[in-house]
Amino acid sequence: MSSRRCAACKQLRRRCPSDCIFLPYFPPNNPQRFSFVHRIYGASNVGKLLQQVQEHQRADVADSLYYEAYCRIKNPVYGCVGIISILHQEIDRYERELAKVQAEISLVKGQTQISQGQQVELSSSSFDLSTTTPWFY
Amino acid sequence: MSSRRCAACKQLRRRCPSDCIFLPYFPPNNPQRFSFVHRIYGASNVGKLLQQVQEHQRADVADSLYYEAYCRIKNPVYGCVGIISILHQEIDRYERELAKVQAEISLVKGQTQISQGQQVELSSSSFDLSTTTPWFY
Numbered sequence: 001m002s003s004r005r006c007a008a009c010k011q012l013r014r015r016c017p018s019d020c021i022f023l024p025y026f027p028p029n030n031p032q033r034f035s036f037v038h039r040i041y042g043a044s045n046v047g048k049l050l051q052q053v054q055e056h057q058r059a060d061v062a063d064s065l066y067y068e069a070y071c072r073i074k075n076p077v078y079g080c081v082g083i084i085s086i087l088h089q090e091i092d093r094y095e096r097e098l099a100k101v102q103a104e105i106s107l108v109k110g111q112t113q114i115s116q117g118q119q120v121e122l123s124s125s126s127f128d129l130s131t132t133t134p135w136f137y
Numbered sequence: 138m139s140s141r142r143c144a145a146c147k148q149l150r151r152r153c154p155s156d157c158i159f160l161p162y163f164p165p166n167n168p169q170r171f172s173f174v175h176r177i178y179g180a181s182n183v184g185k186l187l188q189q190v191q192e193h194q195r196a197d198v199a200d201s202l203y204y205e206a207y208c209r210i211k212n213p214v215y216g217c218v219g220i221i222s223i224l225h226q227e228i229d230r231y232e233r234e235l236a237k238v239q240a241e242i243s244l245v246k247g248q249t250q251i252s253q254g255q256q257v258e259l260s261s262s263s264f265d266l267s268t269t270t271p272w273f274y
Contacts, residue, residue: 040186042179049177049213057214064218068205076186077194080217081201087224094231101238108245 007034008043021050025062033066040069144171145180158187162199170203177206 006023009016011034016023022043026034037046046065050058071080078085143160146153148171153160159180163171174183183202187195208217215222 040178040182042182045177045179045182049209053213060214064215067218068216072186076190077197078201079205080221081204083221084217084224087221087228091224091227091231094228094235098231098235098238101235101242105238105242105245108242108249 004028007031008038008046011035011038012043021047025050025059033062036069036073037062037065040072041065141165144168145175145183148172148175149180158184162187162196170199173206173210174199174202177209178202 005016005028006020007026007028007030008022009020010028011031022034026037034043041049046062049065050061053061068080071083075082142153142165143157144163144165144167145159146157147165148168159171163174171180178186183199186202187198190198205217208220212219
């Protein structure tokens, strides 16, 4: 066995070939990284998911698989879908707050115009609430 | 083989026992649902992930695994981490817009006070930007 085996080959107790698909993305000094994706996807599926994209995209595949595996271990019921759900709640909170603040601006504009007979320079918000990403799109 | 085999047992060409772990969550009339999770996680890993939570949580596990698998098939590089990234960009956009609108309100309040010697009733926004979810938390 080579002394520079990647974390995957080390954990799977096998020889690490120089063209090992895991080697660039699962270094031996971070065994947890491979351990997490192995536990959720299995080594063979991770290998397949890396193989099916171009070489320059593989680091991102490994990172995103690790992140999803990490989330699933942390939250076995919802995984990173739980995070998507929290972010959607946050966006809803922003939408409500922005609508409230925009209504306040309209009110102030109206009050200023009536009581002063002059208009305060105030740009209306250009934020389009209809462009927000729908849940489960 | 039973005629009421679940989608998993049908696809894996095996008998579907009455206590099959997949049966309640992968009905035979939706073969794509199992096909997707099988392709990304493998049947054995999906079974393990279902087993490790309580029975009342399994439907949510199956739903979230299906959603993650669907995202990974649609976006092989980033999977649903790509969606998390988009949602964070959207939240950044909201933060910037809200800060802009809040600055406008402060300006209007100041102008109104100076020119009129009277204050327009206007509540300051209670939205705390520091509470937003950090990326990769």
